[in-house]
Amino acid sequence: MNARDAAEGVAETKGLPVGIIHIRSALKRTVTVASVATAVALAATAPASGINSYNAAPAPERTEVGALIATWDNDGNPATPDRVDWVCSGTMVDADTFLTAAHCTTDWPDNVKFYVSLDQDVQSGLDSATAAHPGDPAAVAAAVGVPGQAHSDPGYPGPASDPHDISVIQLPAKQMKARWSFTPATLPTANQLAALGPQTLNSTSFMVAGYGTQEADRGPGGQTHPGGGVRMKAPVTFNALNDAWVRLAMTAPQGNGGACYGDSGGPNFATINGRLTLVATTITGDTPCYATNVSYRLDTPSARSFLTPFVTLP
Numbered sequence: 571m572n573a574r575d576a577a578e579g580v581a582e583t584k585g586l587p588v589g590i591i592h593i594r595s596a597l598k599r600t601v602t603v604a605s606v607a608t609a610v611a612l613a614a615t616a617p618a619s620g621i622n623s624y625n626a627a628p629a630p631e632r633t634e635v636g637a638l639i640a641t642w643d644n645d646g647n648p649a650t651p652d653r654v655d656w657v658c659s660g661t662m663v664d665a666d667t668f669l670t671a672a673h674c675t676t677d678w679p680d681n682v683k684f685y686v687s688l689d690q691d692v693q694s695g696l697d698s699a700t701a702a703h704p705g706d707p708a709a710v711a712a713a714v715g716v717p718g719q720a721h722s723d724p725g726y727p728g729p730a731s732d733p734h735d736i737s738v739i740q741l742p743a744k745q746m747k748a749r750w751s752f753t754p755a756t757l758p759t760a761n762q763l764a765a766l767g768p769q770t771l772n773s774t775s776f777m778v779a780g781y782g783t784q785e786a787d788r789g790p791g792g793q794t795h796p797g798g799g800v801r802m803k804a805p806v807t808f809n810a811l812n813d814a815w816v817r818l819a820m821t822a823p824q825g826n827g828g829a830c831y832g833d834s835g836g837p838n839f840a841t842i843n844g845r846l847t848l849v850a851t852t853i854t855g856d857t858p859c860y861a862t863n864v865s866y867r868l869d870t871p872s873a874r875s876f877l878t879p880f881v882t883l884p
């Protein structure tokens with residue numbers, strides 16, 4: 571029951587009442603901050619990559635996929651932000667709306683501020699900016715991202731049957747356009763996944779993308795999840811569909827890759843009628859990130875109701 575949150579994954583802490591297994595975002599609560607630092611330290615020393623290492627590839631062409639960056643208080647003086655890091659993944663769904671997961675945007679210290687970056691290598695950008703602006707997390711965040719306003723589904727956290735684990739960051743469209751060239755993702759029509767039926771879903775091509783870490787690396791110090799902070803993609807295959815979730819197989823021998831910690835909120839695309847469609851967002855999965863990505867459907871009445879004020883739905 572953990573989020574696909576890099577910190578929580580490393581710490582093996584208890585998760586939110588959301589998923590079936592592990593939630594896949596990168597960090598947010600005080601209890602997880604230390605382990606995020608560990609994940610970041612690993613990311614700085616390991617070859618930069620996210621998603622799982624097997625069957626994965628960099629995704630520079632996925633210009634709409636970005637990283638969620640946060641600055642927050644870590645010393646009890648909320649007047650000053652003390653920390654900055656990438657924490658989750660997400661996708662631009664129109665000129666000013668970045669879609670991510672509610673477990674990425676809730677339960678932060680009061681002075682949290684969110685930024686979105688569509689850079690390919692956010693980790694290197696953060697490293698350079700940290701060297702250039704020591705002790706100034708706000709300047710570091712601004713060097714890699716554009717600040718925005720989070721809107722989390724007020725129904726979050728709901729029951730596992732529908733956790734309402736969805737949120738958006740509203741961004742200044744002009745600043746986004748000035749900084750990056752991107753084509754917003756195509757959202758699904760109402761009930762589009764269910765309408766396809768299991769036989770078609772089995773033969774549908776799925777792909778997951780994000781900035782998350784790699785699968786578990788079992789070393790002498792225990793499990794770690796190296797990598798992260800770079801936009802990656804991997805093929806996944808249909809496993810099961812229910813009211814709120816689509817489960818996607820990430821088994822290496824079948825040629826799949828998969829999502830891990832830090833990929834939360836990131837896109838799960840399906841190619842439907844030849845069109846890459848953002849059908850679900852990464853939320854949770856198995857602890858070591860070898861088996862299943864459990865993703866929140868975007869074609870449901872619940873998700874569509876949340877998204878309606880922010881983006882024109884097909």
Ligand SMILES: [Ca+2]
Nearest residue numbers: 643645647650
């Ligand atoms: Ca502070």
